[in-house]
Amino acid sequence: MPNHEPHDTVHVERRNTQIGDVAVMTIDFPPVNAGSMAMRAALLSAFAGLDMQGLAGVVLTGAGGNFVGGADLREFDAPAQEPHLPDVIAKMEACPVPVIAAIDGAALGGGYEVALGCDARVATVRCAVGLPEVTLGLIPGAGGTLRLSRLVGQARAIDLVSSGRRVKAQEALKLGMIDAIADGNLLEAAIAHLAGLGGDKRVLRDLPARPGSAPEVAAAEEEARRKARGALAVGEAIDAVKRAHTMPVAEALAAEREASLRLRRGPQSRALRHLFFAERAATKVPEGVEPVAIETVGIVGGGRMGQGIALAFAQAGLTVRLSERDADLLKAAMSALADAADELAERRRIASASDLVERIHPGELDDVADCDLVVEAIIEDMDAKKALFAQLDGIVRDDAILATNTSYLDIDEIARATKHPSRVAGLHFFNPANVMRLVEVIDAEATSPQVLASLLALSKRIRKLPVVARVGEGFIGNRVFAAYRQQAEFLIEEGALPWEVDAAMEGFGFAMGLFKVYDLAGLDIAWSRRKRLAPTRDPRARYVEIPDVLCEMGRFGRKTKAGWYDYASGKPVPDRQVEIIIADTAASKGITRRSFAADEIVSRIMAAIVNEAALLLGEGIAARASDVDVVLVNGYGFPKLKGGPLHWAANQPRAEIVAAVDEMARASGFGIEPAANLAAVLAESEAV
Incomplete structure (x- = not known):
């Protein structure tokens, strides 16, 4: 891709290779190459303007570490605007030379539909592909159900489309969702794959249907409907995949498009899109405030909540120092953590139970002295918490953050028990803390903006969903x-x-x-x-x-x-x-x-x-x-x-x-x- 500006365009660079000229198209719409109207128009224009003289093929890729991260949801509350994605994909499929999708990062939703409109898909090992539209109350609307089912079969397509799950590179290759994983430079691998096609096209919509066995399809459908919990999009997704195997292609594509646009106007999709934007607004770190780096976390209290918090930090790769008031309680906590780590490993949530436990160091209260953050998780008693925070004040560094996991108590009163109330805040995890995604970050009366920003950034680092609340009985939840x-x-x-x-x-x-x-x-x-x-x-x-x-x-x-x-x-x-x-x-x-x-x-x-x-x-x-x-x-x-x-x-x-x-x-x-x-x-x- 060219190194010069501007962004918000599709760059086209013609490269001479051993098989002839190859047009490298780079989608460059920061930050994630969302499939906006402007992006669709630029992509359509790039294909329409191709000089076919001596052209052996096209490699389509994305700038900024993503192929196409999905649709631009900001456009979904307005009527669909031209050029529509199905028209862009039709133009790509009509290209007389093969088109290779070179996928780095995310190719999701409409982005993966663009990739499915190509003749082959080559990806980096860090790619993630899939059709997650059901998570927003939708189904694919640009042929995703039909083209995917041509690659993976009807039963597997029902599973993938109805769950909306993101598939990583190795599994995607095994399922046939991509054709190759690049060993080295992505563009070079894509051009090599193009050479292997010998100029032949492979348009997925023209491939024969793969209906699969009736029992497999029935089982996939039953499982999808069981998990739907009232989600209308799941049933529509199943119907769309089934139509892809029973209807003429043009009719199946038209029916998919109609269902997608209808769901987009419906209350479930509006609700899920509302939450999508609400979560992003909630987790935004205040502008102009630089969070401090947090690598070592102390946890005081080894009960069930303290154990869950320890696991949450350790799973994110942080060093944890766990303190309990009694040696027997500390020993019991570490034993419970070892059991929890074994269970996580058995369920393949972590690679190694021993590696996880080794990040959690049992010790006494003084052992949290070098921690960047100390989280209190003791009994819900004001006097006990105030006494602990006053004690911690004399143990930790002056720049360390002190957080309480209290569910109800007045954090302003707790902070006043310390010499530096500006470094005190709330970090209210939900039980079990290593599983539940939500955490309330409590902005107390004296909490500094940097402490608040640091806890928000840390929460996102450990894959939590932080929401800021002020002090009040029970906070928000x-x-x-x-x-x-x-x-x-x-x-x-x-x-x-x-x-x-x-x-x-x-x-x-x-x-x-x-x-x-x-x-x-x-x-x-x-x-x-x-x-x-x-x-x-x-x-x-x-x-x-x-x-x-x-x-x-x-x-x-x-x-x-x-x-x-x-x-x-x-x-x-x-x-x-x-x-x-x-x-x-x-x-x-x-x-x-x-x-x-x-x-x-x-x-x-x-x-x-x-x-x-x-x-x-x-x-x-x-x-x-x-x-x-x-x-x-x-x-x-x-x-x-x-x-x-x-x-x-x-x-x-x-x-x-x-x-x-x-x-x-x-x-x-x-x-x-x-x-x-x-x-x-x-x-x-x-x-x-």
Whole structure:
């Protein structure tokens, strides 16, 4: 590719080779060569302007370490604009000489469809190819389902298109998604592959269909539909692949295009695209602030959360120093970490269990002295945390960052226990910390911009999704979750049963009902918080004692084989004893219980979630409505296909949402009021 400017074009360089002239076309649209209208127009123009005299072939490649990183999603809310990608690919296929895709980096979505429009595909070992459109509620719209199925067969195409997974070079070669992996210079390898074709074209749309065996196709379809969880695009993707083997090519391509554009206008794709942009906005490091390098991390507390945090850092290649107050506890933590590493290796999530464990060094508190960052993961007790931070203040370097993993406590108060509160922030991981993608980065009152930027950059380095929150009880996620839980408890006191609430919310799309989540986390965790807050609770506020009664009975959830559900069989089973406790407690308060329909349960709980989200936005705990959506989807099982609670609410009739919030507040009693900024928050979410 030419070294000169400008960008935002397709460079064409004619090279003389032993087989004749080869046109090297380089797509140069920084930063990722997204398939925008401008890029499509430039590519079409480059092929239209080819001088065919003495031309042996074309090599199509990309600048900047990517072939084509996918479509430009910013264009998706407008009508599709010419030139359309199918027309560009048709022009490529009509080229009278072979066209080789030379793929470095990503060739995804429309980018891989461009590669499929070439006669062959040669890639570097670092390439990633695939059709991930279903992850955005779409299907390929430029012939991807038909051309891919010609390469890999019908059953395999169903798997690849319906899962949307990215395929790395070696697997892609094995499956036939690429034709060769370059050993050395990519362009030289592509030209050598071109020479091997002897001038012959291999247009994928003209190859015969590969329908495969009926049992294999049926199994692939069944598995894809099982995993779909309501995603309309999965069914459409399966149908498109099947049409590629039963319809004339032109009709199959037209049907694929129609389905792709129809899905693009639909609510699921809009919701998923909203989350795509929301995640990028949430993770953006503040401009003009240079993060500090973090290579060694100390973790104080070797319980389940501390172990998960240690694994998360070690898996990213950082050095970890793990401290516990007791030698036996530290030994038990290291044993558990070794078991976890073995399991990760067995599941092929890591290359070597021993290498991972060797990055985690057990020791005493003084051993964190050389760490760039120390993360506290001890018990959720303010006095204990303040004492630890005061102690750490005298151990670590002056430029080290101190972070607390607290779920609820006031980080400003913790920071004031140190001499340098500007280096203190929150780093709230979700359990299990090495698995859950979300992390709340808490910007405390005195936290410096550099500390905040450093924690955001570090979170992305360990492949987490960071969202910034300010200090407030429960921050973003647990604050909203507490409102959800409180409303669910009001409902069971009024007449619903825990399993009815769970069924209603799972029917709405939640990954797991609240009471099952409650049991999974352990009822004793929320019980501790309720006891901590009891002295400041307004006696006029409505309070549901049922969870306390269960805890007093030792019913803490799965770990005690009894909570809201019975777990004697290992699975959650509705428990008659819980029904009796609920009925007796409600009767003692003079509450006349009644039945609730599923839609009424959903309305009440969603009203509580949306209202609480508006309240915390008004208090400045979250910076953007979209941040709330990101947290609830990635940390609390809110249905991705609905885009988060505020995106969902903004797309409902406004009067219905306002009425639902008013009814929720009326039914909840003292202390629950409709947020004054609700209309503004919904308007902001709708605009986004």
